[in-house]
Structure formats: C-alpha cells, structure tokens
Amino acid sequence: MRDRLIGRMPSPADLVATVCRRSEFGALQWLMVLGVALLVGGCGTKSRVAADPEIAAAVQLRQHSFSELDTLYKSLGNAIRKGEPLQDNPAVQSAVAQLASYAADLPQWFASGTGPESGADTDAKAEIWLEHADFDRKAEALRVESGRLLQIHAQGSAAAFGEQLEAVGVACKSCHKKYRVDDGV
Numbered sequence: 001m002r003d004r005l006i007g008r009m010p011s012p013a014d015l016v017a018t019v020c021r022r023s024e025f026g027a028l029q030w031l032m033v034l035g036v037a038l039l040v041g042g043c044g045t046k047s048r049v050a051a052d053p054e055i056a057a058a059v060q061l062r063q064h065s066f067s068e069l070d071t072l073y074k075s076l077g078n079a080i081r082k083g084e085p086l087q088d089n090p091a092v093q094s095a096v097a098q099l100a101s102y103a104a105d106l107p108q109w110f111a112s113g114t115g116p117e118s119g120a121d122t123d124a125k126a127e128i129w130l131e132h133a134d135f136d137r138k139a140e141a142l143r144v145e146s147g148r149l150l151q152i153h154a155q156g157s158a159a160a161f162g163e164q165l166e167a168v169g170v171a172c173k174s175c176h177k178k179y180r181v182d183d184g185v
C-alpha cells in the first residue's frame with residue numbers, strides 16, 4: 001500500500017481527476033455567486049416593483065377578512081374561557097354565524113394573480129395556485145368544521161361546542177402550515 005502511494009507518477013486518470021476537481025471548484029464558485037444573487041433577490045422581494053393597485057387592494061381585503069375571521073374565532077375561545085353563556089347570547093350567536101359565513105367565502109379571496117408573484121405584500125405562498133385542489137380541500141375542511149360549529153351551537157351542548165371550536169382551529173392551522181408564510185394562529 002505504502003509503496004503504491006509513494007513516488008507514484010501522475011497517471012492520466014490522476015490528471016483527469018485534477019481537472020475535474022478544478023472544474024468542480026469552478027462550479028462551486030459559480031453556485032456561490034448564484035446563491036448570493038438569490039439571497040439578495042429574495043431579501044428584496046417585499047420591496048420590489050409595486051403591485052397593480054387592484055391586486056394590492058384584493059390582497060388587503062383578503063388580509064382584512066382573515067383578521068375578522070381571527071377576531072371571531074378568538075372571541076368564541078374567550079367566551080368559553082370566561083364561562084360566558086353560549087346559549088341565548090347574541091354576541092356568540094352572531095360570531096358563530098359570521099365565522100361560518102367567512103369560512104364559506106374563503107376560496108373567493110384567492111383570485112389568480114394575487115399571489116407573491118404580483119409584488120403585493122402577501123403571506124400567501126405561490127403553492128396555493130400550484131396545488132389548487134389540495135388548497136381547496138383545506139378551505140373546504142374549514143367550511144365543514146365551521147358549519148358543524150353552527151349546528152352544535154344550535155343543539156346547545158357547551159362541551160361539544162368547545163371541542164368543535166378546537167376542530168375549527170385545527171383546520172386554520174393545517175392550511176397555514178403549508179400555504180402561509182408565517183405560521184400564526
């Protein structure tokens with residue numbers, strides 16, 4: 001083994017290997033340059049070309065609707081925590097109905113062209129429009145769980161209501177995890 005390693009002349013295979021190592025190094029450098037370029041480009045995404053005002057408005061409306069949905073969802077959680085009556089309580093009744101109505105409208109908030117490629121300040125991922133069938137299933141899950149919440153509320157069991165509100169929260173999270181930039185809620 002030692003003999004073979006010591007005093008060996010570079011063979012054609014060694015030369016080829018050296019050239020390959022060199023070009024590998026070149027490719028690596030090139031990749032680094034590309035990486036830096038992507039990084040710079042990526043950091044600039046939020047402040048790049050201003051979005052079409054109509055699209056920017058649609059995105060703002062979507063975000064506004066989500067924060068309304070969030071307020072409704074949290075108000076119900078708070079009502080449970082504070083032990084407020086769930087029945088004959090107009091605030092709860094109205095929140096449950098509005099939540100179901102927002103959930104049913106959700107798919108309409110994602111018109112094509114309102115993704116990150118528009119330049120709008122959005123946390124919606126491009127995958128929403130690339131994996132539309134899956135996204136729709138997640139939106140549908142929220143619609144179904146919110147509909148159940150409405151039904152359970154009408155039936156009047158506080159324990160079942162709390163459980164169902166959790167199921168609604170799971171539907172929110174399952175979509176955010178995959179399709180929203182910041183995993184909130």
Ligand code: HEC
Pocket residue numbers: 059062063064066067069070073121122123124125135138139142168169171172173175176179180181184185
């Ligand atoms: C089918 C997918 C989906 C479901 C279900 C969903 N969200 Fe979202 N949510 C999103 C996406 C995508 C965004 C990013 C929107 C944007 O920035 O344009 C978002 C944004 C938000 C925001 C931030 C709004 C803002 O001001 O920027 C809140 C709050 C929120 N969602 C709450 C909820 C709650 C609460 C639920 C459940 C009751 C829920 N979401 C269900 C996809 C979903």
